[in-house]
Amino acid sequence: MDEILKRLENLQRLIESQGIYSKEVLNFNEACQYLELSQSHLYKLTSAGNVPHYKPNGKKLYFKRTELENWLLRNRSMSAEEVEQQAADYLIKKGRVKL
Numbered sequence: 001m002d003e004i005l006k007r008l009e010n011l012q013r014l015i016e017s018q019g020i021y022s023k024e025v026l027n028f029n030e031a032c033q034y035l036e037l038s039q040s041h042l043y044k045l046t047s048a049g050n051v052p053h054y055k056p057n058g059k060k061l062y063f064k065r066t067e068l069e070n071w072l073l074r075n076r077s078m079s080a081e082e083v084e085q086q087a088a089d090y091l092i093k094k095g096r097v098k099l
Contacts, residue, residue: 024066052071
């Protein structure tokens with residue numbers, strides 16, 4: 001019986017989390033789940049203006065899911081291969097290396 005209850009709870013959590021991925025606008029708690037951040041950390045990010053958010057009535061925080069995705073994907077690091085290619089392109093452009 002305990003096993004069945006545990007499985008049902010896991011299914012319920014999974015269904016609730018799937019709703020986050022279909023919504024366009026997330027409330028504060030949903031954004032914490034989506035970003036996998038603690039509430040205190042997300043509050044710090046919003047108060048510092050580091051994460052895009054909305055406060056329609058000056059109290060509750062809301063987040064646009066697509067903006068959060070863009071925020072997560074900022075500051076991309078290049079792979080070692082991309083860095084080497086960029087360096088080779090630069091040297092060829094400057095005429096320091098001849099093919």
